[in-house]
Amino acid sequence: MKDSLETRHITDESQGGAAPAEGLETRRIGSGSAPASDDKSTRQIAGPPATPPTTAPAAEATRPITPPPTTTPTEGTLPRGTVLQGRYQILGILGMGGMSSVYKARDLRFPEVEKLCAIKEMINLAPDPQIRATMIRNFEREANILATLNHPAVPKVYDYFTEGDRSYLVLEFIEGQDLEEVLSEVPEGEFLPEKQVLEWAIQLCDVLIYLHGHKPQPIVFRDLKPSNIMLDSHGRIRLIDFGIAKVFQSGQKGTMIGTEGYSPPEQYRGSAEPRGDIYALGATLHHLLTKQDPRLEPPFSFQERPVRQANPSVSPEFEAVIMKALEYDAEKRYGSAEEMKHALLGVGRRIGYRRPGAGPAAGVVLTGETDLEASETMALWRFACEDEVRSSPTVADGILYIGSYDHNLYALDAETGEFLWKYATEGGIASSPYVSEGKVLVGSQDRVLYAIHARTGRIEWTCPTQGRIYSSPRVEFNHVFFGSDDHHMYAASLQTGRVAWKVDMGAPIRSSAAIAEGQLFFGCEDGSVASLDIRGEMRWRFRAKRAVTSSPALDQEEGLLFVGSMDWNIYALDARSGWAVWRFRTSGPIVSSPAIHQGVVYVGSADGHLYALDARNGRVLWKYQTEGQVTSSPAYYNGAVYFGGVDGCIYSLDAETGDLRWRVKTGGPVTSSPCVVNEVVYIGSTDRYVYALPA
Amino acid sequence: MGFLDRLRRKRPSNDKVRAQEEVSERGAPSSDALAGAEVQPSAGPQEVEKASSVMRVGRASDIGQVRTTNQDALVTFVAEYIGDHVDDAGMLSRGPFGFFIVADGMGGHQAGEVASSLAARVVAHQVIETIYLPYLMGEGPEAFQDPLTDLLGRAVSTANQAVHQQVPGGGTTLTCALVLGRRVYVAHVGDSRAYLVTDRLRQLTQDHSFVGRLVELGELSPDEAAVHPQRNVLYRAVGQGDHLDVDTYSQLLPPASRLLLCSDGLWGHVSEEEIGAIIASTPNPQKACERLIEAANAAGGSDNITVVLIEIPD
Structure with missing residues (x-):
């Protein structure tokens, strides 16, 4: 079992015999820099959004803290033009976080066309050769699991390999914007349309149904959040950044840790199960509808911030579904993504939303407001x-x-x-x-x-x-x-x-x-x-x-x-x-x-x-x-x-x-x-x- | 006849004399207007003035046993005006004004000490300018439309901007307390704490610590929290971005109570019971602060320790 806040990984078993993970993957402003000492009093600050690089473990710093935002590639990143495996030419950096970077690359095996791919690089800094070997095995096992997935919302895995202390995963390149970017473009004082968010919610339930139904073990995504959800050029939802990097987190003393904001409370006890993804989906929907970034709010404070308090245009029905997904107690959430999808379809009927290509909506209109307002009492x-x-x-x-x-x-x-x-x-x-x-x-x-x-x-x-x-x-x-x-x-x-x-x-x-x-x-x-x-x-x-x-x-x-x-x-x-x-x-x-x-x-x-x-x-x-x-x-x-x-x-x-x-x-x-x-x-x-x- | 005239007429120009008179009146109020009514002695300006007579403060800051630098900062500001002047509103009580800050910096390469020191000085400057100076010149509640907690919160926000812009890589906790009359007004970010000390310790502030939040939710026990790898992670600190949510509180101060501000170097090492016992057994607030530091060092002193103890008069 994990004892920590690692972002996500594929199955509980996949961590195998690796050393216990040390903590949350850093996904914070300027997560590069001084690692914590083991000192009891070392303090770190969970940072707000964004994801600059982490590399050089600095020595001796007493109080790790979010360093100033920087986008300068650290020494460790591959320069543009580098060719890996004689095949993948690095074109640039797509993102960095924790112990990993993601590059945009071109597959040179297709010289006539520009075939793009995304390459995720994970650095293995474990000093012990035995542990390093275990980590690589885990990485390969996870890559294999990912490669077997077949769902339109999950990017394809083309290849994986290890070079020295770095392991690579070659993935389908997805053109589009992630939902965090989409949200940041919503003008001040406005919100994303409820029906739009509802459609994404239903699609996300679909992919969770697929992952949670995976055999022999359910796949828990563990890190659902707007920045890990892409809207592709067709307007469809795609999940990105399966958290394979976590395998390499072990042994990184003092890795800085931030509150992710979207993860359920039980995940911090090391428990990962499908209902954790339901919570994260609720947190994501809450953020999309309210524009309140949970990384800037007290952790687990959703229940104190009902959706309609920030955005009264959302229907009470949709709010109710989101707030149920966000219950602290996993037992009180939806038991499965199917159940939540069913509830979301119910919301769609009540607010008159027709899914594209879903045929005429059944039973569109509410029976009226009266049943929401309790029965009238009789005057004495x-x-x-x-x-x-x-x-x-x-x-x-x-x-x-x-x-x-x-x-x-x-x-x-x-x-x-x-x-x-x-x-x-x-x-x-x-x-x-x-x-x-x-x-x-x-x-x-x-x-x-x-x-x-x-x-x-x-x-x-x-x-x-x-x-x-x-x-x-x-x-x-x-x-x-x-x-x-x-x-x-x-x-x-x-x-x-x-x-x-x-x-x-x-x-x-x-x-x-x-x-x-x-x-x-x-x-x-x-x-x-x-x-x-x-x-x-x-x-x-x-x-x-x-x-x-x-x-x-x-x-x-x-x-x-x-x-x-x-x-x-x-x-x-x-x-x-x-x-x-x-x-x-x-x-x-x-x-x-x-x-x-x-x-x-x-x-x-x-x-x-x-x-x-x-x-x-x-x-x-x-x-x-x-x-x-x-x-x-x-x-x-x-x-x-x-x-x-x-x-x-x-x-x-x-x-x-x-x-x-x-x-x-x-x-x-x-x-x-x-x-x-x-x-x-x-x-x-x-x-x-x-x-x-x-x- | 307007009430102001009445007030002016009734109040002698010499404050000290007046105070004396009112005190002597307290036992047997002569209420010509309300003859026969059951009159309670009014708890009025006399008490505020009486409170002005003493506000003893102790403070201490120590590097601890392990660190090579002290990244904590503290401010104490106690001001009092006693004089003859009765202002236009007929209210002369410029009772004691106490303002206190504890800040615990973080960040390497001196960023921590620079951040805590800058934040503490910016907050003190703004509070003295926007609250104390008008107060000194006779402005009362009527002249302040902004609640005091808002003014404190704004001062902390200003400090946040300053640290964010001027101290890259630095951040700090900051807990500040304004004591005015019988009430304390608190603004707070991070995991330094303000306690009201009576026969027990009551924590006025809520830690912005990640593990603390998990304990509140019952996901972790306090014992698990004490060894949790994320026990020192803050989810809010001064200097981490353009915007900062500042918690504010206010609390009525019981007579003979004390107010304690401290960094986690104290509360992380010394139990609340022990803190309470030391304060209860050490009447002199400065001595009490020194004993608290000793206790934290005795318990390992792995962090900087800063303590401010304010004695609220009877």
Whole structure:
């Protein structure tokens, strides 16, 4: 068994009694140069793409590192014009990597025509004659296996021979471009067409089916990647660079090693089996569709980078096939290339792709989107107001409170939806009620904050301001804190409504305050986020580029404040000082207020997505695309996230994966934010209804 | 009346006096406005200022027992302003500003030491210019639209360009930490590490090492990793190309905690338990650094060892 990262070879047996391979074949920028010492602390850098030469083992260098890119042929390469075996005239170098070079050569046995071939040269540096002999035997055995292959996607082997410490394999010369080159020519901001990549994928499955079905042993290619796949002059896929060079890797102390990016995790334990090629095919397809070079990404990070995150034009079906091929656990991948090909043909049918010369596609069209979107759940009840419901509900002691643009604050029985009472203000209610000490507090566009007896609906007190109230009240320390369009943040006594203080923030305040440890945090329409202490003293101010209507969410344990802005960013601020810790830019303004649960920030954007971000650094964990803006604020409940969409739907997503659990269509945009209590989701819609849905 | 006026009016012009007053107020806050309310003493600027009183730092770098050169580089920068001036925003607290770098270079023919040294100096220069100098002149969060982690990440990217262009064949790890108030902001590439030290060690950074990634995925055990032929392969380092992805982190600093930055010459030789024990038993951070170096050398010292230890005040 191999203990290493050698790129590929034909069968496990083919390595025979050769000394254990030392490591990954170097395929990295400037892999020439200083080999590692055996020193434990020697460090090497896995390099990005490209493949310049390796030769001279330098002495003594302590820290091997990717040397500067160079294309200068090293001493060891054959000069142009050299003739091997009296027959093959070297015309130039096609590529170099690891311990091998590939030349373009002319076969002089055909003097009348220019018959081209590719010659792969492998240098045998093993000092021990016994080992050298073993290596040559292995090389010849592999060459023989290759020579028996007969598949249109596998280049023909014409000849092989050994001269001194170099062994040569003569191969069919393939005119064309490799897929890495093809990909590099795709303009910035564009992608390869999905159907094109799908066709290549199917052809690659075909050749893998052939190799894996080889008798007596399956042939594991081991190094499938865009640079090893040629597109010939007929537009067909050809595999190149069967990894015979590996035989000569043994004994090369300190050969530099890079992460290949396309190989499956188990290959680095020395395991090579057909499902490793399935993974590499998945990795190749991922790279082709996303343009994210896996050699530049953390190893084995595909699962964190779903295809459609980078390229939403790819169908979810194709993405699913690729992500299954890329499972870390080989058991979870496709069991065979046949199985994967079958799945790819299914993708073709769903996206309406007809293979060239494949005859009319069968069963072309999908049965419709509905089966992808989960079944609709039935509302437990709904209650009709007289105008749009943009306010968000609050439930306390079995009673649901919600405001409406019809000017009323409603109290409904949370279980049945039965009407209990309503209180009429002089303006539409866009803010959300807050319940404390038997009082319902709510602001209205009539500029007044109301305190209403929660059971009876009788007015207790009012607190007039000079501007409309969109900010929702919060209660702490026996005081009500709320903002107004009159630019002030107010603190009023919960008992009497008497204003204890108000602070002029210089702009309307529509954001609702987060309160913790005696501090208030809220946004202003001039783009600032402010922190006041409960005496109204300014602690700090941060300034976004556009209005902050979103209400901040506080993670007390981490000391971070999360808030969205109309400048398209969600910000994480240090709650003590106001310094911005990170920001994440969406593709649209953010009105939605974030929800935080166990290190994950959930927030909607006008770009149509609901995002789940890592609270530590703002990285996207997942995002879910709706068909309209998301201005509603998400609520987390029991492993699920709930929110409304301007597309009229109420959504429930799996909080961990972002997968749709269910969605329910209402009759108008849903800008209200859900409240989830006792397994029931309560939310309003601009279709005038308040809905109660099973969570 | 605007809040700024209120603030200006309330704050005496002498910082030290004010600080004293506020500290003395803490136990019994007089809240005329919120009479009767249950008022918590606010954890405000006083604490930031208190924190400013001390930031003790230890640092040491050693060639080790085997190498002939030290390719590590380190930077420590601790700055403090204490004075009379109250700035326009009414916020005078220029609390302590600490910035620290550990870089571990690689590449032969001196490229390693040139790379780590250049990268560390470029990062320090840019951070002082884009963060510290404005901060010194009174700019607060309101003036910085870019998150601090972005600014750190950008400084590392600048260093990446510099190394890539000026030091062929050289590369370096780089882990840097900005300590401001109660939070540390970290930017990181490679396998040097930042740890938060409380009663245990918590690694804040993730190694960009190939074998480390295999361990994370459960493909290798830590024991297998320790002897794996690719154990020193990095998949990301400063100076390896035009573009570099820089990891950034931030972390609230508990009172009396410590922050440790180190190269793999320390963590590769000395267990986290032992590192924690040495730090816990050595109150003086400089002494602790020296003892950590001794421990790494005692364990073979096959690599350069660099350590920076920052004591976060109570």
